[in-house]
Amino acid sequence: DIQMTQSPSTLSASVGDRVTITCRASQNIASWLAWYQQKPGRAPNLLIYKASNLESGVPSRFSGSGSGTEFTLTISSLQSDDFATYYCQQYNSYSWTFGQGTKVEIK
Amino acid sequence: QVQLLESGPGLVKPSETLSLTCTVSGDAISSYYWNWIRQPPGKGLECIGYIYYTGSSNYNPSLKSRVTMSVDTSRNQVSLRLTSLTAADTAVYYCARVSASGWYFDNWGQGTLVIVSS
Numbered sequence: 001d002i003q004m005t006q007s008p009s010t011l012s013a014s015v016g017d018r019v020t021i022t023c024r025a026s027q028n029i030a031s032w033l034a035w036y037q038q039k040p041g042r043a044p045n046l047l048i049y050k051a052s053n054l055e056s057g058v059p060s061r062f063s064g065s066g067s068g069t070e071f072t073l074t075i076s077s078l079q080s081d082d083f084a085t086y087y088c089q090q091y092n093s094y095s096w097t098f099g100q101g102t103k104v105e106i107k
Numbered sequence: 108q109v110q111l112l113e114s115g116p117g118l119v120k121p122s123e124t125l126s127l128t129c130t131v132s133g134d135a136i137s138s139y140y141w142n143w144i145r146q147p148p149g150k151g152l153e154c155i156g157y158i159y160y161t162g163s164s165n166y167n168p169s170l171k172s173r174v175t176m177s178v179d180t181s182r183n184q185v186s187l188r189l190t191s192l193t194a195a196d197t198a199v200y201y202c203a204r205v206s207a208s209g210w211y212f213d214n215w216g217q218g219t220l221v222i223v224s225s
Contacts (some may be wrong), residue, residue: 001168034211043201043215044152050209087152091210094165096142098152 002027002092006099012107019075021102023088028068032091035064035073038101039084047086048073078104109133111202111216118222125189129202129216136160136178140205141185142212143176145198153198157205158185192223 003026013019023033031051036044046055048064051071061076075082083106088099115127129141143155156166158176166174175188185202199218206213 032210034209036212043218044212045215046211046213049206049211049213055213089152089211094157096154096157096210096212098154101151 001095002029002090002097004088004090004097004099006086006088006102008102009100010103010105012105013078014107015078015080017078017107019078019082019104021073021086021088021104023066023071023073023099025069025071025090027092029090029092031067033064033066033071034089034091035062036087036089037082037084038087044087075104109204109214111204111214113200113202113216113219115200115219115221117220118224119192120225121193121223123192125187125192125196125221127187127200127202127219127221129185129187131183131185131204136180136183136185139207141176141178142203142205143185143187144201144203144212145196146201146218147195147198155187155189155200194223197221197223 005024007022033051035048038044047058047062052064063074085101085103087101110132112130137160140157140159142157146152158164164176173190177186199220201218202216203212204214
């Protein structure tokens with residue numbers, strides 16, 4: 001199975017900061033990577049699909065990049081609503097796995 | 108707008124079997140893959156497996172011996188059965204739809220908390 005490694009596990013930042021989260025796959029997954037935001041007590045919410053495509057309704061301050069084994073999620077200017085946990089998710093051969101998550105906290 | 112709603116018991120005893128149902132409204136379950144995903148309290152997300160509307164399925168190897176998924180197209184439902192429960196199975200269980208345009212989850216249920224305890 002393909003393993004996904006996110007870094008960092010926790011990130012402390014202030015409103016207005018530029019934030020970058022990295023996700024590494026143990027094998028080449030082309031662009032089959034998605035990013036989700038999860039707030040406490042809620043289901044995950046899709047932000048980015050196919051590595052760099054912004055889901056409809058998601059603010060443009062979110063962006064994704066990468067292919068193969070290295071991917072990043074960037075929040076260009078962190079807003080108060082963005083403090084949450086973020087997960088990457090890969091797909092390969094009818095198997096889906098998530099990264100362990102990155103919690104974005106208020107600095 | 109597609110809505111997914113998980114239902115089932117909130118409390119199950121160790122060694123017993125868990126049965127959950129995901130009822131889909133706003134769209135037919137046909138032509139989609141459906142996943143069950145779980146999240147232990149305070150931890151990350153784990154894919155349990157998927158089922159296609161035709162009934163074909165595949166499960167996480169770590170759970171394969173205990174998991175069965177099924178689909179009822181007439182009721183627009185997908186179901187999960189997990190046997191031989193232990194405290195480690197305590198989690199929020201989500202059903203999620205795989206997007207038709209790519210291998211990501213575009214719709215999620217609200218989740219249902221299942222506690223395994225005597």
